Amino acid sequence: MAGMKTVGKWLVAFGFFAFILWVILLANRGEVGQWFGFIRTLPYGDKLGHAVLFGGLALLFNWALAWRSMDSAGWLQWGTGLVATFALFEELSQAWNPNRTLDWWDLMADGVGFLVATLLAVWLKRGSAPAPESALR
Numbered sequence: 001m002a003g004m005k006t007v008g009k010w011l012v013a014f015g016f017f018a019f020i021l022w023v024i025l026l027a028n029r030g031e032v033g034q035w036f037g038f039i040r041t042l043p044y045g046d047k048l049g050h051a052v053l054f055g056g057l058a059l060l061f062n063w064a065l066a067w068r069s070m071d072s073a074g075w076l077q078w079g080t081g082l083v084a085t086f087a088l089f090e091e092l093s094q095a096w097n098p099n100r101t102l103d104w105w106d107l108m109a110d111g112v113g114f115l116v117a118t119l120l121a122v123w124l125k126r127g128s129a130p131a132p133e134s135a136l137r
Contacts, residue, residue: 009064016060020053024090030099047109055113058083059120067125077121080114087114 026032039045061079062068070076087110094100 006064009060013057013060013064016057020057023053028097028099047105050106050109051113051116053113054083054087054110055115055117058114058117062117062121063124067121067128074122074125075118077118080118080121084110084114 023032023036026036033040036049039049042048058077058080061083062077063079065077065079067074068078070078070081088107091102091107091110095102
């Protein structure tokens with residue numbers, strides 16, 4: 001049963017990743033406005049979208065990876081690192097696409113999303129870990 005839970009987590013994470021890839025494809029083709037035009041009506045809607053989408057993806061990957069981290073304190077989450085690397089290359093690739101604009105503020109918004117995702121991941125990991133006096137150690 002534990003294996004099914006893990007598969008389910010990865011299905012959710014990769015499902016959301018597929019959604020983000022679809023949004024990127026639309027943006028690369030200059031078609032994102034017809035699907036997500038309402039974002040432009042929100043103050044800082046684009047930046048909020050960056051923070052929520054990439055931060056949400058990082059949180060889902062952290063969850064699927066069972067909150068694994070690269071350090072003993074737990075702050076360098078593997079999921080956040082993987083998604084941040086993808087986001088960095090995706091943002092930089094916009095420099096070569098005539099339908100896109102390389103915007104450093106987008107990267108900053110991604111970073112805010114990663115920070116929030118990491119804080120949530122650490123909090124959730126600590127909440128799901130057995131207590132030190134527990135027999136489940």
